[in-house]
Amino acid sequence: MNIVIIGYSVAAATASKRLIKEGHNVTIISKESDAPYYRARILELLENKSLKDIAIAPDSSIVINKAAVKIDRENHQVVLDDNSVVSYDKLILAVGSNANTLKVNSDKVIAIRSVSDVRRLQEMLKSAKSVAVLGGGLLGLEAAVKIHDASGLRVSVIDRSSWVLSRQFLQPEGELLSQMLAQLGIDVLTNAGDVSVKDGLEITFADGRKLHSDILVTSIGVKPEISLAKDCGLNVNRGIVVDDTLKTNDDDIYAIGDCAEFEGKTPCMVSAALDMARCVLAENKRYKNAPASAVLKIASLEAVSMGSVNDNCVRHVVETPTSREVFYLDGDVLAAYYAVGTSKNMVNAKLALTKPLSEKQKSDFSIS
Structure with missing residues (x-):
């Protein structure tokens, strides 16, 4: 065929x-x-x-x-x-x-979707002193960290929501992730709302705050x-x-x-x-949507989000000085798993997701 x-x-x-x-x-x-x-x-x-x-x-x-x-x-x-x-x-x-794009005509604004986009960004970075990344989702955060590590420039992440990765995490873990980004040298600016951008790259937030940047990388879905x-x-x-x-x-x-x-x-x-x-074109296989999941692994930063939280869930937190894991249980069923600063239980949590946890699994996950 x-x-x-x-x-x-x-x-x-x-x-x-x-x-x-x-x-x-x-x-x-x-x-x-x-x-x-x-x-x-x-x-x-x-x-x-x-x-x-x-x-x-x-x-x-x-x-x-x-x-x-x-x-x-x-x-x-x-x-x-x-x-x-x-x-x-x-x-x-x-x-x-x-890529969704901003309605602004400027050669200082770029969305990264191809190899040619990265090549263009590399040229732009040679004469820049600061970079702003619009969008605090997975791709935006990855771009921010890798641009900062590659160039040494000041990098700011702008997010319209109250915390980064707002589609993947609830607020406590989103705010912890912002703190960890700050430790890596990334400024995180939240509650930006809808921003406006002038060609000289003066970025104005919905509440009137302003940020000047030499480059604007858009990561808005x-x-x-x-x-x-x-x-x-x-x-x-x-x-x-x-x-x-x-x-x-x-x-x-x-x-x-x-x-x-x-x-x-x-x-x-x-x-x-x-x-x-x-x-596709497989006789005995059928596709089905998997539970929501997201994994961020860049430099020393790790974050994992799996499943979805409902009103019946009870929050169980396992915390160390450098990480936090959150298990959301609906009865004994693992409905969602969030982790910031670690991914050690990612595989086991994925296998257990949407299933009742045994007492041994709870012990292995340090859920009390």
Whole structure:
């Protein structure tokens, strides 16, 4: 069977290797001229690593470095930007997501989504004295720490919420994380609300506070890429709508990774993308949304968030001078696990999540 994949993400690469092993012919269409790489690792290039260090190992797929501009569903063809066509029996969309951007026209503002973005940032850092990162989510915090470590510049994180990682943590752990970031040399400015930015990079918060910076890195979320799917009549919402086989409303077209939406959710996480890649065009596998989870590991900073807290949960805190773990139990069931400054129980907590804890597990986790 001839399978065409649009996009060369970790989801695409994982699916491609499996499908080739199963005897299919795979063609990958990618508009990026750089060799395929793990997008989640692009900030490692700031650490003097090369593209080779984050490259995706090649397989025997055919790679076409052109942009797909149209899907002709009737004729089972993908039209490329040079008007050539690629025919398919099955088509997998792995087109990823796009960064949300500020409505400001300035060459001092940058969102980091590709290798070329990192290269541009490296040039900008050479003449800068300070950097601001807008967005206190996982990617924003990673960017802040790695920029600070690579450049030695003053770096400030600006977050509209009352604490960083507000989608992953409750306030006590978010505030502890801010303290740990401060110890690494990162300023954390919360309660910023909606900010306005002038070209000279005077950043004004909703309450009137101002911050001057030479560079503004934006990390304010992503939106799934749906234009190709929408233009050819596939069902789209926030993402490209799929069922538990990752199939769209066209029996021969599938979507995986950041662009896919299943049961109203677009996880936009590597773990979900890998799960989708294992399930797509697999006869006996069905995809299901996993419990919410997030892991931050940068320099000496570690943070883990798993599951979700409900009104019935009881909070159990295990604390050391350098770390805090929080176990939220609904009865004996582990509903959520938060950790800041450690990840030692991450694997065991993930295995135990949403299940009743035995007395031995409680003892192992130091829950009293």
